[in-house]
Amino acid sequence: xxxxxxxxxxxxxxxxxxxxxxxxxxxxxxxxxxxxxxxxxxxxxxxxxxxxxxxxxxxxxxxxxxxxxxxxxxxxxxxxxxxxxxxxxxxxxxxxxxxxxxxxxxxxxxxxxxxxxxxxxxxxxxxxxxxxxxxxxxxxxxxxxxxxxxxxxxxxxxxxxxxxxxxxxxxxxxxxxxxxxxxxxxxxxxxxxxxxxxxxxxxxxxxxxxxxxxxxxxxxxxxxxxxxxxxxxxxxxxxxxxxxxxxxxxxxxxxxxxxxxxxxxxxxxxxxxxxxxxxxxxxxxxxxxxxxxxxxxxxxxxxxxxxxxxxxxxxxxxxxxxxxxxxxxxxxxxxxxxxxxxxxxxxxxxxxxxxxxxxxxxxxxxxxxxxxxxxxxxxxxxxxxxxxxxxxxxxxxxxxxxxxxxxxxxxxxxxxxxxxxxxxxxxxxxxxxxxxxxxxxxxxxxxxxxxxxxx
Numbered sequence: 001x002x003x004x005x006x007x008x009x010x011x012x013x014x015x016x017x018x019x020x021x022x023x024x025x026x027x028x029x030x031x032x033x034x035x036x037x038x039x040x041x042x043x044x045x046x047x048x049x050x051x052x053x054x055x056x057x058x059x060x061x062x063x064x065x066x067x068x069x070x071x072x073x074x075x076x077x078x079x080x081x082x083x084x085x086x087x088x089x090x091x092x093x094x095x096x097x098x099x100x101x102x103x104x105x106x107x108x109x110x111x112x113x114x115x116x117x118x119x120x121x122x123x124x125x126x127x128x129x130x131x132x133x134x135x136x137x138x139x140x141x142x143x144x145x146x147x148x149x150x151x152x153x154x155x156x157x158x159x160x161x162x163x164x165x166x167x168x169x170x171x172x173x174x175x176x177x178x179x180x181x182x183x184x185x186x187x188x189x190x191x192x193x194x195x196x197x198x199x200x201x202x203x204x205x206x207x208x209x210x211x212x213x214x215x216x217x218x219x220x221x222x223x224x225x226x227x228x229x230x231x232x233x234x235x236x237x238x239x240x241x242x243x244x245x246x247x248x249x250x251x252x253x254x255x256x257x258x259x260x261x262x263x264x265x266x267x268x269x270x271x272x273x274x275x276x277x278x279x280x281x282x283x284x285x286x287x288x289x290x291x292x293x294x295x296x297x298x299x300x301x302x303x304x305x306x307x308x309x310x311x312x313x314x315x316x317x318x319x320x321x322x323x324x325x326x327x328x329x330x331x332x333x334x335x336x337x338x339x340x341x342x343x344x345x346x347x348x349x350x351x352x353x354x355x356x357x358x359x360x361x362x363x364x365x366x367x368x369x370x371x372x373x374x375x376x377x378x379x380x381x382x383x384x385x386x387x388x389x390x391x392x393x394x395x396x397x398x399x400x401x402x403x404x405x406x407x408x409x410x411x412x413x414x415x416x417x418x419x420x421x422x423x424x425x426x427x428x429x430x431x432x433x434x435x436x437x438x439x440x441x442x443x444x445x446x447x448x449x450x451x452x453x454x455x
Contacts, residue, residue: 007310007313007314010295010307010310010311010313010314011314011317011318013295013314014288014291014292014295014311014314014315014318015318017158017160017291017294017295018287018288018290018291018315018318020160020161020163020164021155021160021163021164021287021288021290021291022284022287022288023164023167023168023287024151024160024163024164024166024167024168024287025283025284025286025287025290026280026283026284026287027164027167027168027170027171028167028283029279029280029282029283030171030280031170031171031174031194031197032055032059032194032276032279033276033279033280034171034174034175034178035051035055035174035178035190035191035193035194036048036051036052036055036272036273036276036341037340037341038178038179038182038190039051039182039187039190040269040273040341040342041341041342042182042183043182043186043187045265045266045269045342045345045348046125046126046129046265046269047129047186047187048269048272048273048341048342049126049261049265049268049269049272050122050125050126050127050129050130050133050187051129051130051133051187051190051272052257052268052269052271052272052275052276053120053122053126053130053257053258053261053268053272054130054131054133054134054137054191055137056250056253056254056257056275057110057113057120057134057254057257058110058134058137058138058141059250059254060247060250060251060253060254061106061109061110061113061247062106062110062141062144062145063243063246063247063250063251064102064106064240064243064244064246064247065099065102065103065106065141065145065148065243066145066148066243066246067239067242067243067244067245067246067247068098068102068235068236068239068240068242068243069095069098069099069102069145069148069149069152069235069239069243070148070152070239070242070290070293070377071235071238071239071242071377071380071382072091072094072095072098072149072152072153072156072235072239073152073153073155073156073290073293073294073297074156074293074294074296074297074377074378074380075091075156075234075235075238075297076088076091076092076152076153076155076156076157076297077156077157077158077293077294077295077296077297077298077301077378078297078298078300078301079091079156079301080156080157080158080298080301081297081298081299081300081301081302081303082301082302085217085218088153088156088157088218089218089219090231091153091156091231091235092150092153092218092219094231094232094234094235095149095150095152095153095235096146096149096150097232098149098232098235098236098239099145099146099148099149100142100145100146101232102145102243103141103142103145103146104142106141107138107139107141107142110134110138110141111135111138113134114131114134114135114138115131117130117131117134120258120261121258121261121262122258122261123261123265126261126265126268129187132188132191133187133188133190133191134191136188136191136192136194136195137191137194137195139195140191140194140195140198140199141198143195143198143199143201143202143203144198144201144202146202146206147166147198147201147202147205150202150205150206150209151163151205153209153215153218154205154209155290155294156294156297157214157215157218158294158298159214162205162208162209162212163205166200166201166204166205166208167201169200169204170197170198170200170201170204171197173193173196173197173200174193174194174196174197177192177193177196177197178190178193180193181193238380238382239382241382241383241385241386242373242377242382242386244386244389244390245373245382245385245386245389248386248389248390248392248393248394249369249389249393249426251393251394252393252394252397252398252419252422253275253419255398256271256398256401256415256416256419257271257272257275259401259402259405259415260405260412260415263405263411263412266345266347266348266351267351267411267412269342269345269348269352270347270348270349270350270351270352270355270412271351271352271355271412271415273338273341273342273348273352273355273356274338274352274355274356274358274359274416275355275359276341277330277337277356277359278359278362278363278366281322281323281326281363281366281367282366282367282370284322284326285319285322285323285366285367285370285371286370286374288315288318288319288322288367288371288374289315289319289370289371289373289374289375290374291315291318291374292311292312292314292315292316292371292374292375292378293374293375293377293378294378295311295314295315295378296308296311296312296315296374296375296377296378296379297377297378297379298311299311299378300378300379300441305438305441308378308379308438308441309435309438311375311378312375312378312434312435312438315371315374315375316368316371316372316375316431319367319368319370319371320364320367320368322367323363323364323366323367323368324363324364326360326363327360327361327363327364328360329360330356330357330359330360330363331357331360334353334356334357334360335349335353337356338352338353338356351412354413355412355413355416358413358416358417358420359416361420362416362419362420362423362424364427365420365423365424365426365427366423366427368427368430368431369392369423369426369427369430369431372385372427372430372431372433372434373385373389373430375434376430376433376434376437379437379438379441381433381434381437384433385430385433388426388429388430388433389426389430391425392422392423392425392426392429393422393426396421396422396425397418397419397421397422397423398418398422399418400417400418400421400422401414401415401416401417401418401419402415402418403418404417404418405418
């Protein structure tokens with residue numbers, strides 16, 4: 001008999017857990033969106049294109065760290081399923097150390113890229129504006145990684161509201177500082193505002209965790225050094241492949257930005273508007289993916305194979321509902337959405353309006369593939385999914401984008417169609433991978449047909 005009530009409960013629990021995570025994820029991407037809107041309105045199309053390019057390249061590199069750290073919430077959820085508070089304590093400490101290590105390594109790489117920014121073959125004006133902007137963003141990644149590492153604890157213990165409140169507060173701070181600093185420092189002011197907002201996020205979540213009664217059973221704040229090198233290695237061993245999953249997709253889109261820059265400043269600015277909108281809904285889907293990863297990890301810790309399957313299925317259904325609404329919005333309000341960014345440039349507006357329509361159609365593929373990655377992360381399946389993402393974006397999507405844009409004469413539209421093809425293939429293969437992998441997970445099933453519960 002089909003356990004309909006159990007699936008309904010799983011769907012409700014997924015939505016309940018997803019909402020604060022989605023809001024927190026949305027807050028992070030809205031900082032970049034706010035930067036772009038204010039830069040476009042206050043400074044014009046060329047600074048908008050430069051900021052978008054610098055943001056894309058910086059995010060591409062730091063995505064390895066963001067993706068790597070996301071495994072911590074799944075590991076915390078598994079430990080929570082086993083009611084192992086000592087392990088959660090150690091995971092928190094190991095996550096902080098891993099975030100600092102990743103921040104320093106990826107920061108050094110990013111600064112090297114900024115120094116050699118000419119390799120992207122952009123116009124002289126775009127290059128001159130983008131380089132210092134990118135350097136400031138790279139510095140801001142250190143507090144961002146610290147925030148993300150601490151947030152994994154909150155999310156893994158199904159207490160994501162604190163991260164949501166802090167991120168929303170940081171968004172407001174970023175908005176106010178943007179207005180002040182852009183007037184003072186021009187384009188670089190937007191990056192400085194982001195730096196201050198991220199510092200606030202890292203400090204605020206640390207203070208909350210340290211003082212909250214909820215976390216006291218899980219932590220010994222007197223001995224942060226006792227994290228265990230083995231756990232740090234485990235986080236990196238399981239997390240880094242996940243980081244490269246994020247990297248392959250984001251790098252493909254960042255490379256697309258470079259290709260579009262070869263087409264001119266108007267297509268570059270138009271692409272930045274459309275991709276910024278698509279990134280907003282994508283980050284919302286990553287929130288659902290995180291919730292799916294946490295619930296799948298918890299079910300794995302509770303040794304319930306059926307609950308693992310239900311938790312993953314609930315995440316897929318939630319994503320499809322969200323992306324369906326996003327698709328409807330993009331198709332019916334594309335002109336209004338573009339007008340939020342720029343109004344006085346007919347060329348940019350015309351191109352961006354068409355790209356937003358394409359973005360509406362690939363919402364489903366983008367959301368499903370990231371949700372599949374999250375569910376697979378919950379069962380610690382990271383290596384094959386990494387190969388799938390490498391194939392979908394770098395073997396298929398980017399070459400196809402180049403051919404359609406420059407050989408088929410489709411220009412920026414061709415780039416977007418190629419990326420859409422890669423997203424679709426990735427979504428299909430990763431979804432198949434999850435439901436096949438669930439059948440072979442080595443856990444006992446004596447608790448099957450029981451709802452997943454949080455401690």
